[in-house]
Each structure stands twice: as C-alpha cells, then as structure tokens.
Amino acid sequence: MNAVWTSVVAVAGTLLGALTTGLLQRWAAHRAEQVARQQRLRDAAADLANALTDYRERLYWQTHLATLPDTAREKKEEAKRDSWAARSRVNHAMNRLRLATTDDRLLALATEARNATFAVQTDSVAPEAARERQHALLDAVARAAR
Template identity: 40%
Template sequence: MNAVLTSLVAVFATLAGSSLTFVFQRHTARQAERFARDQRLWHERIGAYSAFAAALTDFRRSQNDRWHLEQDDPDSPRSISAREASYQRRADSTAALCRVHLICGDSALIQLAQEALDATAGIHVAQDEEDRAGRGETARLALERFLAGASPQAR
C-alpha cells in the first residue's frame, strides 16, 4: 500500500510539474511574441514618420522652387518642369501620409500630418515673396508639430 501511495504521489508531482512548466512556458512565449510585435510596430512607426517628414520636406522645397520659377516665367520649360516635380513630390507626400494613417492609429497625430501636407500644398499660390516665406514657415511649423506629436511614439 505504501508503494502504491508513493507511486501515486510521484505521478501527481510529475503531472503537476509538467503542467506548471507548460503554463510558464506559454506565458513566456506570449510575452516574447508581444515584445517582438511591439518592436516591429515601433520600427514601422519610426520608418513611416521619418518617410513622411522627408517627403514633406522635399515637397516644401519643390513648392518653393516652383513658385520662384513661375515668378520669372510661368511658361518656361524650367517652370513647367518644376510644376511637374512638385506634383510628384505631392504624390510622394500623400503616399507617405497614407502609410502614417495605416501605422498610427492616433487621429490627432493623423490630423497634424494632414495639416502639414495641406500647409505645404499652398506654398506655390503665394501672392508675393513675403506671402511665400510666410506660407513656407507655416508649413515648416506644421511639420514640427507633427514631429512633436509623433516623438512619444518613437521613444
């Protein structure tokens, strides 16, 4: 009888140990998966936010170039080329904004990104140099607001 009881205790202890090991391993695996997912999302956000900032900076530069060349001669080949380049930079910026939409999940941050794009898009319609400079500064500050809003997610 003593041998049977000892055997039952041993079997129970083995099952209990195996069960606890399984539970702890599953918990550890879930934590590792969550950590890996969070790291991927962090890298994706940094990439998306950086790409948007770079695209918007290029777009702002192209808008300034377009404005200056249109002031000299709106029908010149250089002016037409600058206009086409600004269209491409806007498309690049819009694509980068779409990536921000997909990865972000924060409506306030998405709104800041949209405001930065909208401010940049209006540079080329400035009436004079002072207006162009003001619009350019407004666009730059809008991008800074977006980056300030995005930086907590990038840390």
C-alpha cells in the same frame, strides 16, 4: 503501500511540472507577442514620421522651384510628381499605423501631424509654423507609441 505513495507523488510531481511548464510557455509566448506588437507600432510610427518629413521636404522643393522663373518645366513637373509620390507614402504609412494600433489618441495625434503637414500645400499656414506643429505632433506620436 510505500510504493503506492511514491508513485502518487511521482505522478503528481510530473503533472505539476507539466502544468508549470505549460503556463510558463504560454506566458513567454504572450510576452513575445506583446513585444512584437509594440515593435510593429514603433516601426509604423517611425515610418509615418519619415514619410511626413520626406513629403514636407519635397513639397518645399516643389514650391521653391515654382517660384524660380528660370526653372525648366520638366524640373517643376518632376518635383510635382515626387511630391505626389511622397504624399502617397504618407497615406501608406498612415494606413500601416491604423493597422498596428487601435489607440484612438495615438491615431488622432498622427492624423493631426498629417494634416499639419498637408496644410502647407494649401497655403493656409506658413511653412515654418507647419514644420513646428508637425515636429510637436510627431514628438507626441513617438511618446504615445512607446
């Protein structure tokens, strides 16, 4: 009878050990996925911030060159193409952020930051005001993406 109880305890211990190991592995995999998701979100938010800053810089140079009378037409066209390419990178970064999160508040802040930067092109806002607005919104995006 002693051998039976020893076997029962051994089997129960093995089953509990397997269950515990399975639960720990599941928890570790879930945690790793959470960390990876957060990293993708931070990367997407950083890419958007970089793309917006790059676009604003290229837009500034495009506008600056347009105001200089002695600037060659080719330079102005090149600046315009660079600005358009940078704007496309902003849209790509925005799409990546949309795929990385479903957080409506974060997406609304990112959209506001994008719109504040794009507003410079319409001359509806002073570049300095747009820059300050963009910085404030990008700071809010960074805080929300943490």
